[in-house]
Amino acid sequence: MNxxxxxxxxxxxxxxxxxxxLLLTLGAGSAEARVRLGDPLPPHPWQSSxxxxxxxxSHDCGDLGPLWKAVxxxxxxxxxxxxxxxxxxxxxxxxxxxxxxxxxxxxxxxxGTYPAVLLVRGGRVLNAWEGNFTGxxx
Numbered sequence: 001m002n003x004x005x006x007x008x009x010x011x012x013x014x015x016x017x018x019x020x021x022l023l024l025t026l027g028a029g030s031a032e033a034r035v036r037l038g039d040p041l042p043p044h045p046w047q048s049s050x051x052x053x054x055x056x057x058s059h060d061c062g063d064l065g066p067l068w069k070a071v072x073x074x075x076x077x078x079x080x081x082x083x084x085x086x087x088x089x090x091x092x093x094x095x096x097x098x099x100x101x102x103x104x105x106x107x108x109x110x111x112g113t114y115p116a117v118l119l120v121r122g123g124r125v126l127n128a129w130e131g132n133f134t135g136x137x138x
Contacts, residue, residue, distance in 0.1 A: 035128040042108040057115040059086035
């Protein structure tokens with residue numbers, strides 16, 4: 001009789017409830033995402049944390065309220081990258097990164113659709129979601 005092999009845990013520490021809620025709210029990774037999992041983040045202006053959430057968004061993403069609520073409730077540091085040249089606010093306490101370097105950052109990650117939410121661990125993309133996010137149906 002074959003027994004299933006024991007796989008090593010993907011997360012050495014259990015996920016906290018807010019982070020688990022964020023993951024469930026965003027849903028499973030999209031097959032359309034072009035951001036490559038495991039890739040390091042390109043150069044950026046913030047001090048990296050062991051785990052963090054990076055939101056790459058533009059002025060034409062629509063209502064990002066549910067997305068911001070989910071990522072701000074994750075308990076992780078949140079980084080905002082505002083692209084496409086039209087300043088768009090982020091939640092209070094989050095300073096959006098804008099300009100040519102921010103655009104280059106998104107291009108180097110090969111972000112295909114905004115908003116894009118990246119869960120980053122140790123400077124590498126652990127998971128990515130791209131596209132329209134409504135926060136409904138989860």
